[in-house]
Amino acid sequence: xxxRSADHARFRLAGALVLALALVLCGCAGDRRHTLIxxxxxxxxxxxxRGVVVASYPVSTSKxxxxxxxxxxxxxxxxxxxRRKIGANAPAGAVFKSRxxxxxxxxxxxxxxxxxxxxxxxxxxxxxxxxxxxxxxxxIHGTPEERNIGTPASYGCIRMxxxxxxxxxxxxxxxxxxxxxxxx
Numbered sequence: 001x002x003x004r005s006a007d008h009a010r011f012r013l014a015g016a017l018v019l020a021l022a023l024v025l026c027g028c029a030g031d032r033r034h035t036l037i038x039x040x041x042x043x044x045x046x047x048x049x050r051g052v053v054v055a056s057y058p059v060s061t062s063k064x065x066x067x068x069x070x071x072x073x074x075x076x077x078x079x080x081x082x083r084r085k086i087g088a089n090a091p092a093g094a095v096f097k098s099r100x101x102x103x104x105x106x107x108x109x110x111x112x113x114x115x116x117x118x119x120x121x122x123x124x125x126x127x128x129x130x131x132x133x134x135x136x137x138x139x140i141h142g143t144p145e146e147r148n149i150g151t152p153a154s155y156g157c158i159r160m161x162x163x164x165x166x167x168x169x170x171x172x173x174x175x176x177x178x179x180x181x182x183x184x
Contacts, residue, residue: 030175031082036140036168038158040066040075041183043150045158047171055171058150060143060159065152066182068125068132073155076123076130076138080178083124083134085169092162093117093144106144108162118142118162119169123178130180140178141165 035048040061047055067074086099095104096116106113121140125133136156143149143159153159158180160168 031173032175034172034176036172036176036178038178038180039183040077040152040180043152045160045168047168055167057160057164057168059140060149060151060153061180062154062156063152064155066180068130068136070132070136075154075156075158075180076125076133076136077180077182078125078127078130080123080125080130080133080138080180082121082140082172082174082176082178084120084122085174086120086122087118087169090118092142092166096120096141108144108146110144114143114145116141116157117144119165121165121169121172126177140168 033049037046037048038044038059038061043059043061045057045059046053062073062075064073066077068076087094087096087101090101091105093105093107094117095102095106099120106115106117116139119142123133123138123140125131138156140158140160142162142165145153146161149159149161
């Protein structure tokens with residue numbers, strides 16, 4: 001390869017890197033195929049791929065209702081997006097504290113325990129009524145209290161069975177849109 005060809009190749013690579021960085025910084029990159037619709041009334045999540053339902057899961061939203069205020073323990077309503085995914089390849093039941101795997105793994109319905117387990121999909125609010133979601137650490141995550149899935153039982157997050165959150169984690173990417181609605 002001559003100098004001119006090498007310079008051209010480096011220029012193209014630099015251009016591609018700048019474009020990729022710009023897409024990430026503007027929020028344009030990421031999963032634009034999938035949308036998650038979470039019905040508080042039905043305690044259900046539907047996953048859409050380009051508008052077609054490809055999966056449906058029972059969930060648990062907050063036992064304190066809908067809202068976004070700090071300290072309310074409510075589930076935020078409206079449009080959000082998955083900003084970060086945490087826990088790839090962790091075992092089902094893996095306990096997370098401050099978004100880090102502690103090394104502990106809990107069985108389903110472990111007595112007296114209610115930590116965040118298995119996977120974390122961290123949500124960022126996109127509307128005024130949910131603008132605090134990311135700072136409040138609102139996640140879609142696994143719970144060892146699977147017996148409560150299908151009823152409002154969380155402290156603001158959207159809880160799922162471990163096997164379901166693993167499937168969801170592998171299906172959707174960062175940037176996927178999430179909409180929490182009061183009804184279906």
